[in-house]
Amino acid sequence: MESPSSVSLKWMKEGYRYLMLGDISAKAAHLLSLPKISDFFTKLIQRVSPKSYQQAYGEVYVTQKFLENFSGDQVRFLARSFAVPGNHLGQQSHGFRWPYGPVAIITPFNFPLEIPVLQLMGALYMGNKPVLKVDSKVSIVMEKMLRLLHECGLPREDVDFINCDGNTMTKLLLEAKPRMTLFTGSSRIAEKLAVDLKGRIKLEDAGFDWKILGPDVQEVDYVAWVCDHDAYACSGQKCSAQSILFMHENWGRSPLLDTIKKHAARRQLDDLTVGPVLTVNTEALLLHKNKLLKIPGSKLLFGGKALTNHSIPAIYGAIEPTAVFVPLEEILKDDNYELVTKEIFGPFQIVTEYKDNQLPMVLNALEKMHAHLTAAVVSNDVLFLQEVIGKSVNGTTYVGLRARTTGAPQNHWFGPAGDPRGAGIGTPEAIKLVWSCHREIIYDVGPIARNWQIPRST
Amino acid sequence: MESPSSVSLKWMKEGYRYLMLGDISAKAAHLLSLPKISDFFTKLIQRVSPKSYQQAYGEVYVTQKFLENFSGDQVRFLARSFAVPGNHLGQQSHGFRWPYGPVAIITPFNFPLEIPVLQLMGALYMGNKPVLKVDSKVSIVMEKMLRLLHECGLPREDVDFINCDGNTMTKLLLEAKPRMTLFTGSSRIAEKLAVDLKGRIKLEDAGFDWKILGPDVQEVDYVAWVCDHDAYACSGQKCSAQSILFMHENWGRSPLLDTIKKHAARRQLDDLTVGPVLTVNTEALLLHKNKLLKIPGSKLLFGGKALTNHSIPAIYGAIEPTAVFVPLEEILKDDNYELVTKEIFGPFQIVTEYKDNQLPMVLNALEKMHAHLTAAVVSNDVLFLQEVIGKSVNGTTYVGLRARTTGAPQNHWFGPAGDPRGAGIGTPEAIKLVWSCHREIIYDVGPIARNWQIPRST
Amino acid sequence: MESPSSVSLKWMKEGYRYLMLGDISAKAAHLLSLPKISDFFTKLIQRVSPKSYQQAYGEVYVTQKFLENFSGDQVRFLARSFAVPGNHLGQQSHGFRWPYGPVAIITPFNFPLEIPVLQLMGALYMGNKPVLKVDSKVSIVMEKMLRLLHECGLPREDVDFINCDGNTMTKLLLEAKPRMTLFTGSSRIAEKLAVDLKGRIKLEDAGFDWKILGPDVQEVDYVAWVCDHDAYACSGQKCSAQSILFMHENWGRSPLLDTIKKHAARRQLDDLTVGPVLTVNTEALLLHKNKLLKIPGSKLLFGGKALTNHSIPAIYGAIEPTAVFVPLEEILKDDNYELVTKEIFGPFQIVTEYKDNQLPMVLNALEKMHAHLTAAVVSNDVLFLQEVIGKSVNGTTYVGLRARTTGAPQNHWFGPAGDPRGAGIGTPEAIKLVWSCHREIIYDVGPIARNWQIPRST
């Protein structure tokens, strides 16, 4: 790995790097906008990460838009600094966002294009020298994308791309000592890396994401469709997938659940609207369901069966989109809480219901959760929204009638909250926060007063 | 410790908290501006932390100015959020700086008032619930200050103030699980805490701070006085103290070193312009000096003797302000580098000289250092400044003829760079970065198009 | 008047001016917080501007809080600039907010303390040299305040305070050629000044301010009280006073109007909760009412009579708080529109009602208005709010159940929208926009490439 200061030097000395990266972004965005190329990447993603064409295309589209956002001068605009007058003539303090220098990026299997491109380009935009590791199962997508970036003008030495397993990567990190490592992936590995790297890390790990339906029932068809999409698109293998649904009793009296059930039933292996679960096998999924059904009052709403007639290997999971109802009172019990809020990276959700006076219990359930990634509050009642937002800490929180948990684009921040190690992705704020640190340079050029005299020692 | 979400709730629900904290700040600033009160705190600081009246008063003054800065509406202005239009009518994304909730603050002996007040108020301003631990040797200062804040209206339950040793504090942190811990102190403990708390930490630890004198020799008297002040004020017990001085050969031919020597000779125990060293005893200080003097070409410039005629206990250090010259070539040798760049928290500095063509060697020496806190480049040559700034990564870097390493005020950022765990202190940027995290709330209230139809599954 | 560049020089050269103004602000805020002094100013305001103690005290309080906001370093923080990397090493562009130099401020009778202090200090904070003219009827308040500011350290030569009539002031402006003139007052004079000064002006003139009550009827008592306050406090002599009320028919069926009537009846001359109207005499007020009552369907809701048993001179107006109902259809007729929307700077409002399907007519009525100062939309229905906000252009617009038209504090922008000449008051944004202009300074220091060769001519 290159040394930090020679990287900073490059950053500082070569204004043209900003312009070069702005050019590369404009060119790469244009290429991704061509149907032939976007179709190529969409299908390549589908080859390694089980999702529908539309979902895979979503990655390509978001990546294109992100690159458009940093065309032209927008890379150098990220390096915008500020200055404030000092205490006397000739003094002025400047606040910069400074690159770390050598950094590392580790990204998971479920978004083989979007996550590595957005984080990699962010690291480059801010002046760092990144080494990139993408989950080996899917790294072919990023390999092709790097070639496209090279074609657009990215110097080959600007990014080190590595293919290895996790242990090897940890060893590399401990030896190379990158100043910062961005990790997107499972909580378990995140915690281990945080210790190994003594906290020099930014994390975006999993979430047990919740959605609350407020007292004002409206547009049931729309809300049901969003629920299906949030829970089951990409077979639930998004860190933002809806893991639990808290329905106000008013919604319980609506056709909501029946409609969600109908949507779930439309999903099929053919077009990958449901597909293999890469991190939990079928047996474990069914076992989890059965444990939940032992909780008093719980019931299977739909799904819960293994998929049939398929060639999915046994090391993966394959079940129907599933929803299990558990009573709110039971969820809150110490014996059940951990079980109910266990994150299942698959097409699986918990559903529960609350009465008007039970909102504090719902908020209490949220408060006990560990990870705070996405959330949704489906309501247009401003006082209800105010109450729930004020009492929760999730990072990316959608509120209002059209609230969802998934589908974060490139135009707003996506990331967890409540943790100083939390990373963000995509927006100018996320790039600056994750990929640079504050450096203050105080100019103090004089003149020194003609009548200056040596003061007393202090 | 209070739970995080109930803290956020308070933050969100009670706009008046911002106003209350603005009022408290205005009142406390006014009280600290009264001579009787500022004198009280100045002398109290002197009782526990060995420094001159002027240096101790500096803490009180900076604290007063900091509190003035967050009078009136300025606390709520810290909570300023932004919003961007979404993809359709009714959608808008909002970026907030959100409080962590329960947080911890641990501060050292050398600034018993300034560091804890600035960090504590920052934590409160952003909506957190802090527990504060100040080094027990000096915590009486902060105890008195808390009483003053209570008098100005701070509710007693808003801050938990704890007196204990480090082990007990670690135990408390591991059990109470604050979402964020700010630690200011030694690198050794910082690294340990980073592991214990799995990286949920912001650090401001020690620095081996350097100053470079550029080729343009001007205002020798002024520069010499600043060097004396940077190296020896507070007996060098500032994390920003000048630890090494790189002189261009042009300065070597000037009366600079002689003038610094004269300044150092003016320092005396009487008025604490030199005083006890709390973390290294006399024997260790002299040993370090002797080791340095064994390096070929090195020599004692001045000082280097134990103080006499005093009652400083033997567990502390007591030496004259000391400067040791070591040749640049020797500093860079692997065998010497660690010894020469060992941080001595006392009145002790290394001096070296470089020729015009040796600047790359100087930059190489800087690059190898671990901590990157403060630095100074004394020159008004814009191309020289550009070269050194671009090749270094220190956090608070003073440049220009009047550049210094110490004496950071409340009006600009102070803190290390190049480390994602790095904290800052004092300014709006520092407060927001250390004491809050990004939360994105996306309003998406509709309306839903009248002709909306259920899309295909994806 | 001083020349512009010598003023800029002072600004640029003397960092200490920022600190001095921060100190003055902190001290003056503290003095205004003392009951003895705030009481003095409150009663002095009452002597010259007819309003209740509470309303007059409001000015003092807002002024105090404004001064607190710019204590300490906050004046220099207003001068914050930004910088962006250039096209090559050594180039960097800086965006500053630069002072105009010599400027003028002209303020009206109705806020004798708040408006002149906030604008004057804003002008000073940004580095200008102001001449200040306050309406001569009330200028004694500002004279006393200037003495207080001098006492706090403001140099006497920093502000020129002039007492004269309007013609003399115009003559002075045409000769002295201030680079910018801030005018707060009547639309008629504003338009004349805009021509005289060839547009080198910022304006905050009158407004025919509207309030809309949406379909969701809630908290009738509260809303009625706010309506009374907005229409009749300070006898309606605020540029933000509620001039017309559009009620959804649902509110027409509530006790709202009866409750407003009761509130109006509580007002009395004794405590100046109703008082003299300085710019329209009684006869003219009654004539206006009578003209309105000739519109088909219109009716007097309450008030409409001259006050009795008082010693108010005949050149002023003295009537009961008055409300006249006019049907919406009639308001929109070309023959009536100008009459109905004529601004009456007194305790006088129009009331009308609209049915659910008549919202477009209401929006049409708003659109035809000239001035766009304040407005209120009383509703918590997010889709209704969205519709009205999107179709209106008023500057300071309050929305939600607690929406009001008056009572703007120092913590948010107050000013008109939709006009490039529009001024703002009080906030950092307002100060920067009104009292400074953009200046871009591009540093381009080299080095020039060693192999640079003279290019072809272009």
Added chain:
Amino acid sequence: MESPSSVSLKWMKEGYRYLMLGDISAKAAHLLSLPKISDFFTKLIQRVSPKSYQQAYGEVYVTQKFLENFSGDQVRFLARSFAVPGNHLGQQSHGFRWPYGPVAIITPFNFPLEIPVLQLMGALYMGNKPVLKVDSKVSIVMEKMLRLLHECGLPREDVDFINCDGNTMTKLLLEAKPRMTLFTGSSRIAEKLAVDLKGRIKLEDAGFDWKILGPDVQEVDYVAWVCDHDAYACSGQKCSAQSILFMHENWGRSPLLDTIKKHAARRQLDDLTVGPVLTVNTEALLLHKNKLLKIPGSKLLFGGKALTNHSIPAIYGAIEPTAVFVPLEEILKDDNYELVTKEIFGPFQIVTEYKDNQLPMVLNALEKMHAHLTAAVVSNDVLFLQEVIGKSVNGTTYVGLRARTTGAPQNHWFGPAGDPRGAGIGTPEAIKLVWSCHREIIYDVGPIARNWQIPRST
């Protein structure tokens, strides 16, 4: 012209407009990056506006880069608002940049593509409905560009493009009453329009732009080349062209003037490196030169003759690149000042020299100038720069060894300073300042305290 509020509605309601404009910008930028298209526009510009290929291509390139800058989400990022907590739960103030609605743009002959595209797109980005008038002599360029924008997706009804003379345009403005008019052109017409439109205007008019060479003589060849370029490229028909050169006596002793003379002699009609002057005929140019030469001590440095062997019509000017030396003392005399500082929109500059102790005279000369557009201070002496910058008020000011007066790109602000009517062009700051106004919307949704009671009247 469309009504303002229906425009705002469109802005507010249709988030997609931002996305549409981002798409159009990306596509149009891509098209302009294609050699075939950029060549077409470059030559089309040359057909109507006399400048070299390189200079004309510069317009196309800057336009392309500007459009890249507002690709993707960057248009909506321009509409970024901010929010601050209010005084109680449920209150929050939001600051928006709001469109004016109907606006007008009037642009001159010398930049037929860059100025109208940048201002037009800025107006659209911020949500306005513009009518555009380009100088009829050159409007064919913009007509073609509008067709390209339509091809990229711009709806035809979004821009009204008008071809007419100035009187007709004034009449249209007075009738249609655009809320804002952007005028780029001569000072004379600017002042007239300011009165006609009562100040509802932003101006970017001409400038008598100066360059100062400081005491530190370096890189004479480079500086001479920049001087030639600043004074004579586009035959001096840029509002940023160097009109006067103040040389420190040290430069007087260098080969600078001789080198500039050589560069000037290279210019020729063939490739339009010198060409017709559109606003001053040859006779008037020679007359001006002769008047200057009557000033005692003045002399012709080079040029000063009419061009020969050409077919330039007599209504235009045609002279060699010309420089006239006038002694500093004479420039400052009241009788000469107006003559010397008369702006000549052609290849014509004044040169003068100052001694070390005459800097105050130079600054005095600057101070007396009317327009404050561009300026340059060629020096790397930080104290010298500080002095000149602090005492001047020009808008776009280049400083440092490589300082120039012309060639402003799209990445930094270009515009005058010191005038509240001053416009800017190109950057996000310029777009927001010129094409939008502040609107503050305060949400205040409650809840109202259960124990709320009706207060006393005030």
